[in-house]
Amino acid sequence: MKMTADKENTEEKILEAAKEVFLEKGNDGTRMQEIADKAGINKSLLHYYYRSKEKLFAAVFKYAFSQFAPRIFSAFKDDEDFFALIRNFISVYIDIVSKNPFIPLFIINEINKKNTVFTNVIKMSGINPQVFKDRIQKEINNGKIKSIDPNQLIINTIGMCIFPVIGRPLIQVILFEDNKAEYDKFLESRKTEVADFIINSIKI
């Protein structure tokens, strides 16, 4: 029997290559040959370790989603001051999406095709927005923030974090004359700007 080190090495190389290609080009745009080339292996090995393109894609999707969605809510467990919590969450979240710019669009895309894969992944991911909602409602009840539908606040927040990343190529051209450095600065400053914007809106 061969050592598992080698096996895992190849299997790992495949998954890494698959991540790169799938995340950038989506399911339809991805060619198995390109993944094999990027992994530096024979195409047949893809089918040896993952049986089909669909299975390999599912593995990538699972990774992308687990990498992403849970972190959305993990930052919310603390018992910190609510505004500090918001500041921290937004800073962390913008940082994540900025460093993994392909993941949000990838997830949104595949979710918009009624791909059955994603439904299971979501259910399995144990996402629980109730923690969010409860905390927001608590702050409202305590008179710390204005009354607002928690769902609205949540979507506002995530929308402001994600949109500038997935719409980057367009926004960078229209608003920043395609100046990459300027846009990076813009994204960086959003870590505090968005938080300020939200807090200004909901504080009493």
Add this chain to the structure above:
Amino acid sequence: MKMTADKENTEEKILEAAKEVFLEKGNDGTRMQEIADKAGINKSLLHYYYRSKEKLFAAVFKYAFSQFAPRIFSAFKDDEDFFALIRNFISVYIDIVSKNPFIPLFIINEINKKNTVFTNVIKMSGINPQVFKDRIQKEINNGKIKSIDPNQLIINTIGMCIFPVIGRPLIQVILFEDNKAEYDKFLESRKTEVADFIINSIKI
């Protein structure tokens, strides 16, 4: 020579079918045969009227973009009260994206592939965000709203309008137990909620 009525009829049918398929499935996911079937014509006619898939796609992209982006800024010409302007813009914008839910994601997607088609379309579209920026800056100078980077405000606004539409399948499951009617209500109420949220944040 055949009457133009018939020709335009077929050409129109093709474009309509192409819109449907391309917008829903993207460039990679679209099959010429499916467009032909949806238009009820022979596949060869696609190449007769539009020379290639790329050309046909370009036509659809041009339509989608022209349908969409210009409207972003058109609502901003007026000399209305600034807050009324915001309310109106957001209401109109959310209405458009809600009724054309595939267009924003379609544009964002194709723009994230360095497809050369889109660069030209953008340049040709005559989009001018300066009207926006100037108006915002004016309101700041007049002391009507708090100081804020106009770019930040613009991205905040559009992000809050678009995200709940392109992320719908995911959000609807996670936050609304996949209740379509509830989500429609949610989107509808955002026409005022988002405006309130923004105005609360920037008003002095």
Add this chain to the structure above:
DNA sequence: CGTAAATTTGACCAATTGGTTAAACCATAT
């Protein structure tokens, strides 16, 4: 009508794609 041009169709093609398979390769245990 008759004819020429525009339109429409079905048959066909070369290239690509995901996937299969049998043989080759290699590490290990006896």
Add this chain to the structure above:
DNA sequence: ATATGGTTTAACCAATTGGTCAAATTTACG
């Protein structure tokens, strides 16, 4: 060393895809 079983490869395949082309059909018009 050699048999064993996991690993890797090259050759191959059926299906799909965008696209072509010549023939057939329809339309306009003298």
